Amino acid sequence: MIRAILLLLSIALPARAEEIVADLSQDRVSISTSFDGSEILIFGAIRRDAPRNFDTKMAILITVAGPREDVAVRRKDRVMGIWVNADSVEMEGVPSFYAVASSRPIAEALSPEEDLRWRITTRRALSAPGGARMARKDPDFLNALVRVNTDAGAYTTSEDAVDLREGTLFSTKIALPAALTEGNYTTRIYLTQDGRVTDSYATALYVQKVGLERWLYVLAHEQPLIYGCLSLFIAVAAGWGASAIFRYTRL
The missing domain is CATH 1.20.5 (Single alpha-helices involved in coiled-coils or other helix-helix interfaces)
Structure with a gap:
């Protein structure tokens, strides 16, 4: 009876035909008085148990998320000709740094349903359960946070930035700005087929003063x-x- 159940389970759960194997060029970044930014190389390969299926559109997406912190987002209004802080929202658990890189346009590499499930793009990562939490729901403040951090280089999205060679080897470089928060930077790599995530890999980079x-x-x-x-x-x-x-x- 037990053998029959195990056999049925092995049939119902398909084997993972493709698996990500990856590493970083360095697992630690040191911030000194002369630190003006850095760059990490993320590279790896796709290990297969069966020949590649060329009928599907394959893509690699890579995210690097910095330590989370609490921030206050303020809105300015013009009062009697003077710009003043009129309203503000406290946001908890905001990534201090978030970078996304992909081997093809994200709209082609990742379906909206899978993005909602895995929280890969910047806006989805900010709204993830246990992630950034706002005192009250207002998309304007979230848009302002993304815009400010993008202008500062803390949030980046780089499409077609992952070099995927022959559908097996991949690599990309992620630029780290000078103003880094000390702590763990989680790196996640996703393999997608026709917009669906089929495998993921995670590692960490530690930044220390x-x-x-x-x-x-x-x-x-x-x-x-x-x-x-x-x-x-x-x-x-x-x-x-x-x-x-x-x-x-x-x-």
């Missing part, structure tokens, strides 16, 4: 009083020094 940047970061978060006094001392010393130099040059 080093040297003086690390010391200041730890001091600001663990000893805020000392950090504030030190900042005040540096500001007073810089002002006094600039004043002394100005008086000396006038003599």
Whole structure:
């Protein structure tokens, strides 16, 4: 009886004929005082247990998501000729960085139903369960958040940026801006057939401050009083020094 049930299950569940095998050029990024951005290479291959089906449209989609944080999105209105903050929305769990790259146009590589299920595109990732949460539903604030982070280089979408060779080998480069948040950056790779996700692979990249940047970061978060006094001392010393130099040059 048990053997019959196992046989039926093996027939009902098809074997995974294609599987993603991937890696990153580096699994750690160090942020120092001279850090002005970086670039990671994501590469891999599609391992097959059977010959490739050329009748389907295959694509690779890659996402890199940074640590989540809480942000306030504000809307400005013109009041008596002056632009002021009129309204704001608190958003929780917003990715500090989100990049999407694909081997073909996303509209061809991913169906809307699969995007809703896997939350791959930027807007779907922001509205994922357990992801970004708004104090009240208002698409204008979500659009503003995406627009601001896109202009800052924190959110990117690059279609046809994944090089897929002979339907087996793939690679792409993801640019990381200078203003990176410390923490884990989750990389996910999706294989799609006719717009449907057939396999996925996940790994992580760790970003960490080093040297003086690390010391200041730890001091600001663990000893805020000392950090504030030190900042005040540096500001007073810089002002006094600039004043002394100005008086000396006038003599």
